[in-house]
Amino acid sequence: MRSTILGCGSYLPPRAVTSDELAGALATTGPQLTESTGVSTRREAEDGEGPSQLASRAAQQALAAAGLGPEAVELIVFATMTPDIVFPGPGCFLQDQLGCRTVGAMDVRGQCAGFLVALATADRFIRAGKAECVLVAGAEVHSAALEYSPRAVAVTPYFGDGAGVVVLGASPEPGVLATVLHADPDGLERFWCEFPASRHLPSRMDIEAFRAGRHFYQLDAERMHPQAERVLPEVIGEALERAGVTREEVALFVLHYLDHRVARRAGRAAGIPDDRIVATAEAAGHMAAAGVPIALADALAAGRVRRGDVVCAAAFGGGMAWGAAVLRL
Amino acid sequence: MSELVNSRILGLGHHVPDRVMTNADLTQLMDTSDEWIQQRTGIRERRYIREESGPADLALPAAQEALRSAGVKAEDLDLILLGTLSPDVDSPASASLLQRRLGVRGMPAFDVRNQCSGFLYMLAVADSFIRTGGACHVLVVGSEVHSTGIDLSTVGREVAVIFGDGAGAAVLGPEPDSRKGVLSTHLHSEGKFAEKLMIEVPTHRLHPRVTEAMLDGPGSRLWPRMEGRYVFKHAVTRFTEVIHEALAAHQLTPADVDLLIPHQANLRISQLVAMGLELPEEKVFNNIQRYGNTTAASVPIALHEAVTEGRVRPGSLVCLAAFGAGFTWAAALLRW
Numbered sequence: 287m288r289s290t291i292l293g294c295g296s297y298l299p300p301r302a303v304t305s306d307e308l309a310g311a312l313a314t315t316g317p318q319l320t321e322s323t324g325v326s327t328r329r330e331a332e333d334g335e336g337p338s339q340l341a342s343r344a345a346q347q348a349l350a351a352a353g354l355g356p357e358a359v360e361l362i363v364f365a366t367m368t369p370d371i372v373f374p375g376p377g378c379f380l381q382d383q384l385g386c387r388t389v390g391a392m393d394v395r396g397q398c399a400g401f402l403v404a405l406a407t408a409d410r411f412i413r414a415g416k417a418e419c420v421l422v423a424g425a426e427v428h429s430a431a432l433e434y435s436p437r438a439v440a441v442t443p444y445f446g447d448g449a450g451v452v453v454l455g456a457s458p459e460p461g462v463l464a465t466v467l468h469a470d471p472d473g474l475e476r477f478w479c480e481f482p483a484s485r486h487l488p489s490r491m492d493i494e495a496f497r498a499g500r501h502f503y504q505l506d507a508e509r510m511h512p513q514a515e516r517v518l519p520e521v522i523g524e525a526l527e528r529a530g531v532t533r534e535e536v537a538l539f540v541l542h543y544l545d546h547r548v549a550r551r552a553g554r555a556a557g558i559p560d561d562r563i564v565a566t567a568e569a570a571g572h573m574a575a576a577g578v579p580i581a582l583a584d585a586l587a588a589g590r591v592r593r594g595d596v597v598c599a600a601a602f603g604g605g606m607a608w609g610a611a612v613l614r615l
Numbered sequence: 616m617s618e619l620v621n622s623r624i625l626g627l628g629h630h631v632p633d634r635v636m637t638n639a640d641l642t643q644l645m646d647t648s649d650e651w652i653q654q655r656t657g658i659r660e661r662r663y664i665r666e667e668s669g670p671a672d673l674a675l676p677a678a679q680e681a682l683r684s685a686g687v688k689a690e691d692l693d694l695i696l697l698g699t700l701s702p703d704v705d706s707p708a709s710a711s712l713l714q715r716r717l718g719v720r721g722m723p724a725f726d727v728r729n730q731c732s733g734f735l736y737m738l739a740v741a742d743s744f745i746r747t748g749g750a751c752h753v754l755v756v757g758s759e760v761h762s763t764g765i766d767l768s769t770v771g772r773e774v775a776v777i778f779g780d781g782a783g784a785a786v787l788g789p790e791p792d793s794r795k796g797v798l799s800t801h802l803h804s805e806g807k808f809a810e811k812l813m814i815e816v817p818t819h820r821l822h823p824r825v826t827e828a829m830l831d832g833p834g835s836r837l838w839p840r841m842e843g844r845y846v847f848k849h850a851v852t853r854f855t856e857v858i859h860e861a862l863a864a865h866q867l868t869p870a871d872v873d874l875l876i877p878h879q880a881n882l883r884i885s886q887l888v889a890m891g892l893e894l895p896e897e898k899v900f901n902n903i904q905r906y907g908n909t910t911a912a913s914v915p916i917a918l919h920e921a922v923t924e925g926r927v928r929p930g931s932l933v934c935l936a937a938f939g940a941g942f943t944w945a946a947a948l949l950r951w
Contacts, residue, residue: 373730395728406749410749489764
């Protein structure tokens with residue numbers, strides 16, 4: 287048995303935050319922020335709305351597209367780096383919000399490659415015969431974790447909030463043609479957030495660490511870019527080879543990386559024409575585990591790809607983890 | 616297309632810090648007593664880290680022992696999974712830090728965050744990858760440092776006395792005999808009860824996710840909260856239910872089980888579950904007396920001790936089961 291995509295859904299919270307709006311707190315100008323990160327607007331979740339709630343809306347859309355109700359779901363795999371609460375994970379909240387049966391709800395952490403980790407895991411569960419219908423969610427509320435002060439000028443404007451969901455089902459014909467995952471722990475500190483940190487005595491979080499802002503993202507984008515430009519073309523090649531698909535057969539490449547201009551450069555380096563690239567961070571900023579499924583759902587909704595088309599999604603980011611998936615829709 | 620193969624545990628290891636915290640030691644920090652703790656939980660002592668170290672640090676010696684015992688080199692791993700609810704840092708995943716400590720690269724490394732059921736959820740992931748040819752050798756580690764994340768004052772005592780630090784690891788690989796190894800895994804959740812056992816802060820439902828006011832004072836939302844009696848009652852029901860589910864999937868009954876290794880949540884829960892299944896004491900493995908509840912680490916620590924003590928032999932039917940925050944619960948059947 288293989289797995290195939292039965293439905294996709296996405297949700298972006300309505301509140302748009304422009305670079306002009308952010309500029310004051312970051313002590314710069316809107317055009318400068320847009321210039322430095324390539325992002326002009328990003329979305330922000332409402333207070334009280336965590337990633338599970340965003341994912342709920344995306345999941346309802348994905349289930350409707352699949353023509354299924356929540357009772358059909360046999361496993362939830364949820365990827366995020368910004369969970370509703372510390373524990374339990376958003377997968378459990380989503381199980382409740384959707385009204386699924388008491389099926390497994392797994393929470394995975396793979397940062398920007400998180401959705402591909404979740405997708406590969408779901409694909410393996412279906413192929414192993416452990417589940418026939420898996421709901422794979424990626425959602426982030428980065429805005430709750432970001433710093434709104436001048437020292438975050440090279441971090442905060444990159445990120446946005448949102449959720450995407452893919453419903454995978456068992457099928458004799460493969461839809462998920464190949465998944466490839468990698469990680470290299472060299473240079474982990476290039477995308478890092480220290481606190482809360484259970485390794486610290488006497489407490490995982492304290493006032494000193496809080497006042498020092500050690501619970502904010504540390505990001506060294508300049509040093510991540512070269513790695514992104516190297517590994518994205520590599521992993522695309524590896525995944526296509528494993529899927530037995532040529533570049534020309536791929537209708538759309540979904541390239542997921544912090545900086546969409548770097549993602550696009552990596553795509554060009556892989557020999558992909560510009561009009562077949564979606565760089566996920568372009569539309570509404572970078573959403574670590576959510577960018578890939580949102581782009582998939584949006585490309586389908588916009589008619590940019592159709593059932594039967596082959597899509598290749600590749601991601602690189604924190605961890606340093608990266609991967610790719612080749613999908614026949 | 617290649618035929619599915621089973622997976623099996625090739626090697627096990629565990630590591631606990633050498634600092635022993637007895638119930639008497641806890642009475643120095645909070646208003647409690649050895650008698651109260653033992654009566655309600657069966658716990659006599661637990662381990663706490665002595666120096667700054669996180670789950671990935673505790674995981675390293677456990678993983679190395681499991682790799683040695685499996686005869687697998689770290690660089691030959693195809694996948695590294697780490698389960699924890701007390702990660703080393705906020706991001707990235709503790710699996711990435713373990714990958715660095717192991718000195719390897721290339722293979723994926725990610726965290727599975729399913730609290731007390733974490734090891735069984737990871738076992739299901741590892742089994743799925745191996746069965747479908749997606750990986751040959753998978754390292755699965757449950758590791759926790761609870762001692763830096765509990766309120767060690769009288770306010771937090773109901774939760775604090777239960778938890779301990781530690782790590783347990785397993786290396787899984789393919790098993791050609793379909794009657795051996797991991798026979799099946801069974802995963803469940805019920806988010807309706809998420810708030811019965813949780814740590815709330817930082818919370819990405821609020822802007823910002825953590826404030827100075829949230830960190831301060833007794834009853835801070837930084838510490839775990841538990842409605843103990845509620846969790847206890849559900850645990851006994853769900854443990855029993857999922858063990859029956861796993862056995863029924865293979866037309867087996869509790870009488871066929873050679874050893875039950877329940878997640879070490881509370882000795883009283885384990886005893887009630889065993890009683891309900893009519894399992895004699897020698898068929899149930901408990902070590903919570905010495906380690907407390909180590910959430911994702913408890914099952915692999917217990918399994919390693921059970922194997923080391925000769926309580927699991929070739930051909931033994933081993934049932935692993937867990938229940939905890941989420942609520943999540945799970946079971947796995949293994950033919951050794």
